[in-house]
Amino acid sequence: MKTKIIIPIIFLLSSQAVSANAVDEMFSEYKQSGVTNISEKQGEALWTKSFKNKKTGQLRSCATCHTSNLKKTGKHAKTGKLIEPMALSINSKRYTKVKKIKKWFKRNCKWTFGRECSAQEQADMLAYLIK
Amino acid sequence: MKNITNFIIGTGIIGLILSASLVIADDDDDKYEKKKRGDSIYSQFFSKKLDVAPVKNGLYKEECGSCHFAYQPGLLPSRSWKKMMGDLENHFDENAELDTETQTALTKYLVENSADDANYKRSIKIMNSLRNNSTPLRITEVPYFIRKHDEIPRRLVQDNPELGSFSKCAACHVNAEKGSYEDDDVRIPGYGKWDDD
Numbered sequence: 245m246k247t248k249i250i251i252p253i254i255f256l257l258s259s260q261a262v263s264a265n266a267v268d269e270m271f272s273e274y275k276q277s278g279v280t281n282i283s284e285k286q287g288e289a290l291w292t293k294s295f296k297n298k299k300t301g302q303l304r305s306c307a308t309c310h311t312s313n314l315k316k317t318g319k320h321a322k323t324g325k326l327i328e329p330m331a332l333s334i335n336s337k338r339y340t341k342v343k344k345i346k347k348w349f350k351r352n353c354k355w356t357f358g359r360e361c362s363a364q365e366q367a368d369m370l371a372y373l374i375k
Numbered sequence: 376m377k378n379i380t381n382f383i384i385g386t387g388i389i390g391l392i393l394s395a396s397l398v399i400a401d402d403d404d405d406k407y408e409k410k411k412r413g414d415s416i417y418s419q420f421f422s423k424k425l426d427v428a429p430v431k432n433g434l435y436k437e438e439c440g441s442c443h444f445a446y447q448p449g450l451l452p453s454r455s456w457k458k459m460m461g462d463l464e465n466h467f468d469e470n471a472e473l474d475t476e477t478q479t480a481l482t483k484y485l486v487e488n489s490a491d492d493a494n495y496k497r498s499i500k501i502m503n504s505l506r507n508n509s510t511p512l513r514i515t516e517v518p519y520f521i522r523k524h525d526e527i528p529r530r531l532v533q534d535n536p537e538l539g540s541f542s543k544c545a546a547c548h549v550n551a552e553k554g555s556y557e558d559d560d561v562r563i564p565g566y567g568k569w570d571d572d
Contacts, residue, residue, distance in 0.1 A: 299468070347472075351470045351471065354472075
């Protein structure tokens with residue numbers, strides 16, 4: 245009986261520890277790159293801001309695929325594939341791997357803004373996503 | 376003696392029935408197809424049951440399948456996969472960049488399991504329909520694919536608000552993830568079962 249309770253607790257603790265590690269690692273990298281102030285608000289502003297794509301002329305923002313509510317399931321603008329919610333508060337699988345965080349920031353900043361995001365921008369957005 | 380004659384006649388009849396059913400089973404509309412490689416009714420009968428080999432590579436499912444249907448490598452020739460994997464920054468107007476290590480591993484997987492040498496029904500038909508000098512990047516541009524879908528009216532796919540394009544295999548082929556694309560397993564969103572007859 246006891247083991248039945250203990251196992252999920254261990255699992256919960258370890259998964260939280262992993263997510264904290266990846267996020268901590270990202271923030272320490274941002275700090276090393278010279279970021280001193282990290283702002284959730286700035287992150288939110290950037291997340292919802294629309295940019296005109298040079299090629300297609302369409303307006304793109306993070307919310308195009310992820311919706312403006314981080315707790316909602318998103319949808320890929322082109323393929324229609326469903327995207328799990330971004331909010332760490334309801335999706336504990338998010339932000340558990342440094343490699344994955346970097347990959348998606350790189351790809352999606354390029355798609356949305358037409359360029360890579362700075363360390364400051366990434367730090368702000370990450371703070372907003374994990375709040 | 377009579378028993379032996381009966382046996383021979385009986386076996387002959389069974390044989391005839393078997394070969395007739397084999398011909399019926401080969402009902403695909405591929406009469407224009409060149410019989411290049413193992414495309415006889417016998418090889419189809421003895422080849423593996425599935426249409427294409429299902430995806431078993433976890434990295435591929437994760438990296439490619441998070442944005443779109445994880446198309447089986449057996450749906451395109453290796454030359455197509457190599458070309459596609461060499462330009463992931465412009466992946467059908469999307470940025471799908473990967474780190475070098477992942478990119479190399481996925482290219483290897485795609486090439487090794489490409490349609491070229493796959494002993495699966497649809498892979499063979501795809502390869503046989505391609506010209507040697509063509510390197511399609513879209514499965515929907517493969518002649519065999521086009522021929523198999525040419526009877527479906529626009530309103531059911533391109534103009535279907537629930538679909539929009541032929542590239543969402545699993546939206547209609549309910550067993551697509553398992554590598555099965557049989558006609559009986561087609562359910563078009565907002566329309567239902569597709570009857571080929």
